[in-house]
Amino acid sequence: MRGDNKMNIILYGTGKRFRSFIDCKFYAEALKRHDYHVVGVYDKAKAGERVTVGNGSFVVGTQADCVQGASDCIAITSDKYFDEIAGELTALGVARERLIKLSEIETELEDDVYTFQRFDGRYGIEIGGPSHCFAEIYRRCRGCDDVNFSADTVWWKKKENVYRGGTRTLGKVFIADAVDLSMIADAKYDFVLSSNNLEHIANPLKAVAEFVRILKPGGYLVIVVPFKEKTFDHRRPYTAFEHLLEDYKRDIGEDDLTHLPEIAALHDYEMDPPCGGRENFLRRSKENFKNRCLHQHVFSEETLRGIYDYFQVEVLSFACLGANLVCVGERAAKSMI
Incomplete structure (x- = not known):
């Protein structure tokens, strides 16, 4: 993670973990405090669809948006399938150091509490x-x-x-x-x-x-x-x-x-x-x-x-x-x- 520096994030996956993260007021406020910004969402099964979570709405980007998008990191929402997804993305040319688990971001934000x-x-x-x-x-x-x-x-x-x-x-x-x-x-x-x-x-x-x-x-x-x-x-x-x-x-x-x-x-x-x-x-x-x-x-x-x-x-x-x-x-x- 980048500490106090601004960071643009693409979230990979729109399942339950994604929804609970986006729908949590604490995480939303903590992202702002840390100067972290969700600039895109990707899910290969839902490219082009609109995903609504609470009061927020996201258009799921394409694979090209995910791979070539101007983000500092791609946060994979699934811990269980992280290695598999990371392998797919690195094969498409994504630098391994750009890939992190969403849970790592959550832990960093939760440090504000614990x-x-x-x-x-x-x-x-x-x-x-x-x-x-x-x-x-x-x-x-x-x-x-x-x-x-x-x-x-x-x-x-x-x-x-x-x-x-x-x-x-x-x-x-x-x-x-x-x-x-x-x-x-x-x-x-x-x-x-x-x-x-x-x-x-x-x-x-x-x-x-x-x-x-x-x-x-x-x-x-x-x-x-x-x-x-x-x-x-x-x-x-x-x-x-x-x-x-x-x-x-x-x-x-x-x-x-x-x-x-x-x-x-x-x-x-x-x-x-x-x-x-x-x-x-x-x-x-x-x-x-x-x-x-x-x-x-x-x-x-x-x-x-x-x-x-x-x-x-x-x-x-x-x-x-x-x-x-x-x-x-x-x-x-x-x-x-």
Whole structure:
């Protein structure tokens, strides 16, 4: 990448990855901050067609536009087929150094939120996972342990007593509930990560209390939760911080199904094909303590900031990144935990 220099980019591919990138307000604003400009779009199956994404519209260029166009780089949207596509383009005369993965651009832009260098050489722990959004942290950190509530979840299965991020062995695995990490010493880790996990917890403040307890003073807490407008929760109201605090004081257990009637009534089943429809959703939800599939709460920026403030974790950055809200904070030198 070119750092602070202006860069003109042609995007290769108009599939799901392209659409999520173009439709993300954060990426659009970050491109402007970095002086990066999308000057063309190419897809060999759609040359000449108009592609509309959100409020934007693009005419897909020809192969000649892609190969000979005045761009600094061609960003290939597919990581899986990058080598194959790169081979085709270099055979047409495109210099190899002009070809990059779109994911590399995304990582550079996301540094505006994460400031990835703060994780260099640090040792942390993830609650849930592994998570694609933390790939760059996995790459940079010294190591990372993991906590999952079961050795066999809908999202992950324990095959050995090591935690892996991609092909890298990161650390060990604890099988424990996020609300009770008593097997882990106070102030043990440099960072705590949690992605698309907190919404599944009936008593989120009890869990975050544990996250902060095992975090060193000056350590980093990164919480990623779904942005409801992009998910099957879009009809549900946000959970107020005051509600979470009441649940915390009442010591609500993880077997709680108080919110199930509201969730079932407002869940968008068409956006959630894996749930198998309303009846199957209800059957699965009644076994939620075993599977933890239910989104117990819906988080807004205000609610997340309230959680960080309550536990004296300073919010360093906040962003709506695609279908997720990302909050990065630093634990105070002296905290209430």
